[in-house]
Amino acid sequence: MNVRIAALPLALMSAAIALPVAAQQAPAPAAAPAAAPAPTTPPKLIVAISVDQFSADLFAQYRNRFTGGFARLLQGVVFPSGYQSHAATETCPGHSTILTGMRPAHTGIIANTWVDQKAGRADKLVYCAEDERVPGSTHDDYTASDLHLKVPTLGEMMKAANPATRVVSVAGKDRAAIMMGGHKVDELWFWNGKTFASYADRKAPPTVVRAQTAVADLIAKPQGPLPLPNWCAAIARPVQAGALTLGTGRFERAAGDAKGFRASPAIDTAVLGMAYGLAKDMKLGTGAAPDLLIVGLSATDYVGHSYGTQGSEMCIQMNELDLALETFFDALDGLGVDYEVALTADHGAHDLTERQVQHAMPMETRLDAGFSPKKVGAEIAKDLGIAGPVLIAAESDVYVANDVPAAKRARVIAEAVRRYTAMPQIAAALTREQIAATPMPKGSPENWTLLERARASFDAERSGDILLLTKPRVTPIPVPGPGYVETHGSPWDYDRRVPILFWRKGIAPFEQPLSVETVDIVPTLAATIGLPVSGLDGRCLDLDATAASTCPR
Template sequence: MRRIAATALAALSLFAQAAASAAERPRLVVLLVIDGLPMRQVQAFKPQFGPDGLRRFLDHGVSYSQAFYAHAHTVTAAGHATLATGAHPARHGIVGNEWLDRATGAPVYNTEDRAHRYLEGRTAPDAGTSPKNLLVETFGDALRTHEPAAKVIGVSGKDRGAILPAGHKGVAYMYRSETGRFTSTTYYMPQHPAWVNAFNAKRNAERFWHAEWRPLRPEADYAGSSPDGQPWQGQAGFGNRLPATLGAGMEAPGERFFTDVLTSPFGDQLTLEFALAALRNEGLGQDDIPDVLTVSLSSHDYINHVFGPESRLSHDHLLQVDRLLQGFFRELDREVGAGRYALALSADHGFLDTPEYRRSKGLPGGRLPVGPALTALNNHLAAEFGLPKLARGLSAGTVLFDEAALAAKGVAMAAVTRSAAGFLQQLDGIATSYGEADLASSAAPRADQAHLQALRLSWYPPRTGQLALVPLEGWMYSSRPTGSSHGSSWTYDQQVPILLWGPAWFGQGEVKTRVQPADLAPTLARALGLPPLAQAQGSPLPLPKEGAQDGPQKRRPRTPAADTAR
């Protein structure tokens, strides 16, 4: 991508031009998802951002400083589906990255569809190939229903990050770490268009063979982040210290190298390059029929998993993303026009700081190995009920029990879940749990049931178990001794950025009202002039009092019944 030499003066001129254009609706809506980005990182590093990356939103757009996911199992697939549909997992059905089939206990991947295959490379049985498991429409689906000529394209480093936002009627392209190339699937097309083949023929990922990831700023500017090489940090193929050289010690580019590309700023660079190729070759935003481009940048999530969000590597990576976004926005301004498109940026979930780092700061934290915990639970249940392996496993943050075995012996499920709950709450790392009666109830949670409503919004019986778990604050389910994760209903996992830019449609300013990512799809649907999304549980986001084309928007009240409807 072209090197950007943006200045604050040029940025102000750009925004004045955009505000002056009062298009009836945007020619293009771009939804950006930075996978695994907690809002606390945006707030902490804002002084180090460039003039026209994330600051385009923070200084000249609309920022929501109090945005929290409402559901409990905060993972990539569930978050992307919520952003795109405006519904919670209990309604859209994407309860996790994977879940267990309630009848058989077999694992199910969120975007697997064995009727389809990748257009390039091997397709595993559980590969992500279609949106079949997504139960509702996305805002892009609604656009294509009302405007069949509209184009909706999703691009990501992950299959789920491309497929779920693209919805049922869009087209998805995903990076394959096996090959370092982007591909689609037979769900969308019989073969790639020529421009995709031309892009892949350049072997773009291999351009980063022996490329060096160097910090953007002086060492002193990272003083608030954990230094490189901590014992609780994992190792990528290039280690865990900057500067780092991709491919060092390897003989030739292969799957490990292509994975490392995605665990570095170069993965996001490559994704944005492919997104721009799609924009140009598909003619997005070039006529009066609106189009949608969703771009999910996956690298931040991989980096946070390996090194922790508190690390200097994560800190520098967000600065690198900020610089890449400046270049991306410059190209959008040139290709579409600054006043003709709208931007939205969010994340699919937040992130827990590495438990060992938390403990070094005097905060609670720990790791609960799932395998040994389930073995111990099954031993306990076998001793009490005389049935082996009653707990089949974890399914999207819940324990799934063998209903058929219990029915055959005439054992009540409620008795088993009560016994299991009592046993699990004795383990280090488990705060509490809730059985089906609480999860299915519409009664308002008591004051001592802080996590229950979030668990209800993640609970979809055909794909989740009978006992929902809440980890202790600062704890994660993992047997790995390094790195970090997410997936709980604690604030660090639920709070994410929601940022908008498009002065003609959104205005400018900070909104401190508490909102949720489920509000984003209804907001973008409204900007596109669409009727309210039938399955959405979120409301259009409240806009600043000044600057929006339609004036301030009042927030529609949300009732507990509306949030828990399935």
């Protein structure tokens, strides 16, 4: 029997944001809906949802267990092999593709963090969703901003076509809300680690104030263990990862533990509740122009990083997410609005090394500490007689320090490539010249070379002098610690593959297992509302199961 989340979070959203609370026991698996006429008019509301770290593998593992919101989406158009096709499979780049129709090479969002040696700070690091020009801003204490996104989003395209369009973006992370919302939004709210926040000049509407208060009250109280569905019991086994024992947790939380709240199903419930509240209060989908409601759900990512993609923690998270989406969709149904849903993810992931070894993958390893660009750079500086650091790194990008004499830069790069290429865990050390000379890839993303995957992520202004790509099944976390036992970011398909799901009342369902890309979402949605778009990296996906087409002829 499935069991719903502990009553408190759902009751919290009901009281604070008027999101209806469903019964505590899940219904039987959803039956196919009665035949209905196919939609012939454009939807009034587009609901775009990103589930952070929801890999195609995770979707495949749990799709037969879903009885709630995902069961509804499975009655629509299903692309189980979508691709975040670029090499930099991180949160910010991935979200930048979903509602722009453009790859990171064009969005400018090459990673969560990159190096700007002109930045007035010691570490030279710039976060993808900050405005580093603000006095006193640091990489860890910053002003959220859409400064670095170079292209318009779907919401901006819709507003340009009809200024009456409203765009609302709500997420568990600032980079999700900003990269999907873009530069022109009516409401934009995200969890900042303490509360729901926005840009400094934005006043919270009543729905957000209620959510802020309700979530603060929730965090102030301890949370007992969430129910364990019986089908989760078989994978609820302890595994040792460094000093941590994981795999049997149930999201118990002490009073005041905001980090525990963030890495639990409760934050997704809060985000969905606030999104619904804003849709209801703003009467989205009832105006003359189509509206856009953007929802970024981050709990799956935080759970994955903290506990891995297997074990009781992720199993409970998948169940609770499914049921929270069901409640959300049922609430939207109650508004009487014709809405269309697109759901995908910003990247994938795979499980923590220690459990992978137990699960028939003895070749899984953690990255050796000798990989450190700081360490390698120090060795090169010594060998070449260069004072000071020569390499600065952010994520997989390595930059030659500006202080390195011009006459020695090429030698530093060549020596770094030589050393990294010799490391057994490194698949490739690609120079910016190699990547820039590679044409933008075409064709099926699963067949792209590493250089082509890197090209899709390359921005001449922000990318490093060298891009380091690890071999498959190498986790780039040398030592696991609290909140960080597995990650993503590789160019391999377990990090690139994500589901892409479309649903609308009356749509004729079908499934297409061949690969598509997340950049295809914007031209696909634009076609359903009659919005002309051009010059995008993506293509329109036909959502009509018959010989007719939803795409422009």
